[in-house]
Each structure stands twice: as C-alpha cells, then as structure tokens.
Amino acid sequence: xxxxxxxxxxxxxxxxxxxxxxxxxxxxxxxxxxxxxxxxxxxxxxxxxxxxxxxxxxxxxxxxxxxxxxxxxxxxxxxxxxxxxxxxxxxxxxxxxxxxxxxxxxxxxxxxxxxxxxxxxxxxxxxxxxxxxxxxxxxxxxxxxxxxxxxxxxxxxxxxxxxxxxxxxxxxxxxxxxxxxxxxxxxxxxxxxxxxxxxxxxxxxxxxxxxxxxxxxxxxxxxxxxxxxxxxxxxxxxxxxxxxxx
Amino acid sequence: xxxxxxxxxxxxxxxxxxxxxxxxxxxxxxxxxxxxxxxxxxxxxxxxxxxxxxxxxxxxxxxxxxxxxxxxxxxxxxxxxxxxxxxxxxxxxxxxxxxxxxxxxxxxxxxxxxxxxxxxxxxxxxxxxxxxxxxxxxxxxxxxxxxxxxxxxxxxxxxxxxxxxxxxxxxxxxxxxxxxxxxxxxxxxxxxxxxxxxxxxxxxxxxxxxxxxxxxxxxxxxxxxxxxxxxxxxxxxxxxxxxxxxxx
Numbered sequence: 001x002x003x004x005x006x007x008x009x010x011x012x013x014x015x016x017x018x019x020x021x022x023x024x025x026x027x028x029x030x031x032x033x034x035x036x037x038x039x040x041x042x043x044x045x046x047x048x049x050x051x052x053x054x055x056x057x058x059x060x061x062x063x064x065x066x067x068x069x070x071x072x073x074x075x076x077x078x079x080x081x082x083x084x085x086x087x088x089x090x091x092x093x094x095x096x097x098x099x100x101x102x103x104x105x106x107x108x109x110x111x112x113x114x115x116x117x118x119x120x121x122x123x124x125x126x127x128x129x130x131x132x133x134x135x136x137x138x139x140x141x142x143x144x145x146x147x148x149x150x151x152x153x154x155x156x157x158x159x160x161x162x163x164x165x166x167x168x169x170x171x172x173x174x175x176x177x178x179x180x181x182x183x184x185x186x187x188x189x190x191x192x193x194x195x196x197x198x199x200x201x202x203x204x205x206x207x208x209x210x211x212x213x214x215x216x217x218x219x220x221x222x223x224x225x226x227x228x229x230x231x232x233x234x235x236x237x238x239x240x241x242x243x244x245x246x
Numbered sequence: 247x248x249x250x251x252x253x254x255x256x257x258x259x260x261x262x263x264x265x266x267x268x269x270x271x272x273x274x275x276x277x278x279x280x281x282x283x284x285x286x287x288x289x290x291x292x293x294x295x296x297x298x299x300x301x302x303x304x305x306x307x308x309x310x311x312x313x314x315x316x317x318x319x320x321x322x323x324x325x326x327x328x329x330x331x332x333x334x335x336x337x338x339x340x341x342x343x344x345x346x347x348x349x350x351x352x353x354x355x356x357x358x359x360x361x362x363x364x365x366x367x368x369x370x371x372x373x374x375x376x377x378x379x380x381x382x383x384x385x386x387x388x389x390x391x392x393x394x395x396x397x398x399x400x401x402x403x404x405x406x407x408x409x410x411x412x413x414x415x416x417x418x419x420x421x422x423x424x425x426x427x428x429x430x431x432x433x434x435x436x437x438x439x440x441x442x443x444x445x446x447x448x449x450x451x452x453x454x455x456x457x458x459x460x461x462x463x464x465x466x467x468x469x470x471x472x473x474x475x476x477x478x479x480x481x482x483x484x485x486x487x488x489x490x491x492x493x494x
Contacts, residue, residue: 150335153297154401158408159325159352167360168348172337 037217044225045218052207052226059203060230062121062196063189066128071182073133078140079166085144098141101134106192110201121202128189128196136185143177144170176245183238183245190234194227204230247273247412247444248294253303255289255468263289265468267303271446271461273411276438278459279448280487286468287448291414294446295327296320308411325352328405330415334397338390342381342400345389346372349407368407375403379433395426402433413437415447419454427451431458452484 016022080086081094109130113123147170155169197205204227211220248271255264263286271277281287292298294305296312305312310323328349336345350368351359358364364372376382379399384392389400398418405413415434419427431447435458438445449455455462456476464472464487471486472479 148335150331150333151337154329154331154335154404155337155348155351157295157297157324157327157329158349158404159321159323159327160348161321161351161356164351164356164359168337168340168351172339176339 040217041221041224043218044222045216046222048207048211048219048222049226052204052223055197055204055207055223056226056230058121059193059197059205059227060190060234062124062201062203063128063186063193066125066193067132067182067186067189069125070129070132070136070185071178073129074136074140077133077137078144081137082141082144084147084149085166085170095141098134098138101130102138104131106131106189107195107199110196110199114200119200119202124193124196124201124203127201128193131192132185132189136181139181140174140178143174143181147173180242180245183242187235187238191231194231247271247275247308248446249304249306250294251304253290253293253305254301255286255293255298256301257289257298263468264293264300267465267468267470269463269470269473271444273444274438274442276435276445276458276460277447277463278455278461279446279463279465280452280455280472281448281450281465282488283450285465287450287465288416289468290465291329291416291446291448294414295324295329297329321352325408326411328408328410328413330398330401330405330413330418332417332420334394334401334421336389336397336400336404338388340389341385342387342389342392343369343372343376343385345400346376346403346407349375349404352408371409372403372407375406376400378406378437379403394422395429398422398426398430399433402430402437406437410443412444412446415445417448417450420450427454434458452479452488 077094077098080090081098083091086094106127109127110123113126113130117123117126151173152165152169155165160168193203194205194208197203197207198209200206204223208220208223208227211217211223248269250267250269253264253267253269254262257263265286267290279287279290289298293300294307294312296305296315300313303313307323308326310319310326312320312323315323337348340348347364347368350364350372354364354368373382373385376385379402381396381399381403384396384400389397392400398421413434418434419430422430431454434445434447437443447458456479459476462472462474462476462479463470464483466487466489472483474483
C-alpha cells in the first residue's frame with residue numbers, strides 16, 4: 001500500500017518535472033543574469049522615494065479599506081454558513097457560494113473590476129473586498145462551528161431570542177478569533193495589494209511595474225525596498241496586536 | 247408546578263433516553279432525580295425546557311405548556327425556568343455581572359439588549375442575585391478567572407436573575423469537590439426554603455440526594471423506578487436504581 005503510494009508519488013513528480021521543463025542547470029546558467037540584474041538595481045535611486053512612499057501608503061489604504069469592509073460584510077455570511085447556527089436550507093447554499101467566490105484570487109477580481117470601473121485604487125479596493133469577504137466568512141463560520149455549546153444552551157434556557165443567543169452565547173466566544181482573522185487577512189491583503197498595481201489597480205505595484213518597464217532599475221529597487229519595509233512594519237504591528245487577542 | 251405526561255425522548259440515531267415518564271411536581275418541592283450515568287437524567291431535565299425536543303408526551307411548567315408551544319410561548323415559559331449545568335456554562339470571556347445579566351434576556355427589550363444595554367432596574371437585580379450567592383465583590387471579574395465553585399454560584403445567580411418559579415439543575419456538583427458540593431447544595435436548599443422555589447436537581451450521589459431532597463425520583467433506563475421521600479429509601483430501592491452493587 002505505502003509502496004504503491006510512493007511509486008505513484010514519484011511518477012507524479014517526474015511527470016511534473018518533465019512538463020514544466022524544470023532543469024536546475026538552466027537556473028545555474030541564469031545566475032549571472034540575476035547578478036547583473038541586481039548590480040543594475042544598485043544603488044537605489046532615492047529621488048523616487050517620495051513617489052514610492054506615496055504608492056506604498058495607497059497600497060496600505062487599499063488593503064485597509066478593503067479588509068474592514070469585507071470584515072463587516074462577512075459577518076452575516078459567516079453566521080449563515082455555520083452548520084450549528086443556520087438551518088440546512090440556508091447553510092448549504094451559503095457554503096457553496098463561499099467556496100465558489102473563494103476559488104478566485106484577488107488579482108483576478110482586480111482584472112475584472114479594472115475593466116468595470118477603470119484604472120486606479122478603487123478597483124483594487126473592490127477586488128480586496130470580493131476575495132476577503134468570502135474568505136473571512138469561511139473562517140468566521142469555522143470559528144462559530146468550533147464554539148462550546150454549553151453557554152449557548154445556558155442563554156437559550158433563559159428564554160432569550162435567537163438573536164440574543166447569537167449575541168450573548170456565540171459572539172463573545174468567537175469575537176477574539178474574528179479580530180485575529182481580520183488582522184491576518186489585513187497582512188495578506190497588503191502583500192496581495194502590492195501586485196494589484198500590476199494590473200492597473202493602484203498602489204506601489206503600479207510604480208514598481210512602471211519603473212521596470214522603463215528599465216529604470218535603480219528606481220524599481222527603491223520601490224521594492226519601500227514595499228519590503230511596508231510589509232515588515234505591518235506584519236510586526238499586526239502580529240503584536242494578534243498575540244494580545246488570543 | 248411541573249406536569250409531565252407520557253414523556254418520551256429518542257435521541258438520534260435511535261437511543262431511547264426517556265421512555266415514558268409521568269410525573270407531577272408540586273410548588274416548593276426539592277426533587278432529586280437519581281440514577282446512574284446514562285439513565286436519562288440529563289435528557290429528562292433538558293426536555294422540561296425543551297433544550298431537547300421530546301419525541302412524545304406533554305410537559306407544562308408553572309401552568310404554561312412547554313411542549314407544542316410556539317417559539318414566543320416557549321421563550322415565555324423558559325424565562326420562568328432557571329437552569330444550572332454541570333459545566334456551569336458561563337460565557338468565559340464575559341464579566342461575572344454580564345453573565346448574571348444574561349438571566350434577564352427573556353424580560354428586557356430585545357433591541358437595546360443586542361447593543362449590550364440593560365435597564366438600571368435589571369442591573370440592580372443582577373447585583374442583588376450576585377450578592378445572594380456571596381459574590382458581589384467579583385462582579386467586574388472575567389468569569390473564567392473564578393474557581394469552579396465560584397463559577398457555579400454565578401450560574402445560580404444567573405438562574406435567580408430570571409425570577410424563576412422553577413430551577414432545574416443538571417448534576418450541579420459533579421465537577422466539584424465534596425466541600426463545594428455541600429456549599430452548592432446548601433445554596434440551592436436555601437433558595438428552595440426562602441423563596442419557595444421548586445427545584446429539580448439530578449444527582450448520581452445517593453448520600454447528597456438523601457441529605458437535601460424532600461422527594462427522590464429514581465430513573466433507570468429512562469423510566470421511573472422509584473418515587474418517594476428520602477425516608478422510604480431502602481437497600482432494595484437502591485438496588486432498583488443502581489443495580490446490584492459491584493465489588494470495587
């Protein structure tokens with residue numbers, strides 16, 4: 001049994017190596033080019049620093065507005081797709097919708113929204129909202145399904161209404177988890193938002209792509225450095241806050 | 247106070263937990279339901295306020311039909327029935343006072359309560375109930391920072407805050423040590439005596455049951471196998487409830 005599994009695994013790996021043309025020697029032969037690329041990026045052109053920072057701030061804004069909007073929109077969806085809260089006729093369609101929308105990445109949504117509302121940060125925000133709403137709703141619903149049933153019983157037994165039971169029996173149990181998921185999504189969305197500019201949806205990615213296209217590598221490296229610093233700062237702040245929540 | 251007729255509860259997939267119980271409990275009685283684990287005690291208690299849906303039979307509490315009641319009627323019946331659980335079932339992250347205030351949810355206006363607002367009178371009542379179980383000084387603490395015995399007292403205060411005519415307690419001392427057992431049972435006994443509250447408490451410990459109950463009801467395999475005062479409990483009765491004593 002295990003031997004068969006190992007054999008199948010090896011065949012699959014071999015097949016993918018063949019199909020993708022994976023060849024370590026090609027990478028080795030390409031090394032000088034990468035070195036050349038890096039050399040041309042140095043030193044960074046600090047003249048474009050203000051523009052890059054402006055782009056980075058816009059990226060953070062896109063992620064922030066998108067994540068906060070999605071965090072709110074995901075609330076009803078999360079409850080409706082939790083097995084222990086929603087009745088089956090609601091639960092199953094809600095789950096299906098979530099899985100459907102979640103299977104498309106933020107970048108693909110960005111392409112759609114750029115076509116719909118034009119270039120700029122706004123389609124970026126819409127793309128973040130579209131993906132994050134469903135992915136947060138899924139995380140919310142899993143948190144709701146993991147609650148202790150005891151307090152819910154106790155609140156139900158007091159003669160509380162369904163909404164009161166959700167508010168007093170369920171919400172206090174899941175709220176810290178929800179906040180932690182929102183912060184985690186904010187972190188990943190900032191990373192996702194850096195490439196949104198590549199498809200015209202605003203932010204630092206737009207500058208990075210423009211500099212690369214103009215073969216202005218020193219400027220591109222400034223944009224890259226700003227991106228790295230931005231992501232690191234947001235991650236550090238966010239993980240500190242998350243550690244406090246749990 | 248409590249009328250039970252032909253009560254039958256089949257739990258999924260097909261476990262007959264309560265198998266035809268008829269019982270009438272008068273106001274002010276302190277009834278202890280005795281039985282081994284798996285005898286149907288918990289399911290019986292949970293069927294009295296329909297936390298478990300009965301398969302057949304009728305239940306009414308304080309003159310209100312519990313079985314067959316529409317959602318609003320059921321809530322109206324429930325708010326007169328306090329319930330205490332083996333695992334306390336407090337909302338851990340909420341404050342002690344907020345946990346007790348939850349006992350008022352059936353009475354206050356729903357919309358403000360969803361925003362976390364309770365009328366001053368209800369807050370005062372909650373503090374009173376907390377003082378009644380001797381925990382007024384812990385009102386602002388988070389519930390999960392309390393000891394087990396304290397948490398169960400908070401749960402009693404929550405039940406009292408409902409202004410109940412009946413309190414159901416499902417193995418309220420099974421998670422506590424013997425000293426705390428007598429403390430909790432003592433509090434239950436005193437609210438039974440002072441307020442004339444009807445109590446239905448499940449227990450698996452015979453000694454505790456004998457010490458506090460005015461009436462014992464023995465359950466075995468979901469049926470009543472004994473019903474009488476503590477004085478009527480004989481070794482034969484004990485065997486009927488628990489089965490033949492096995493050597494330890």
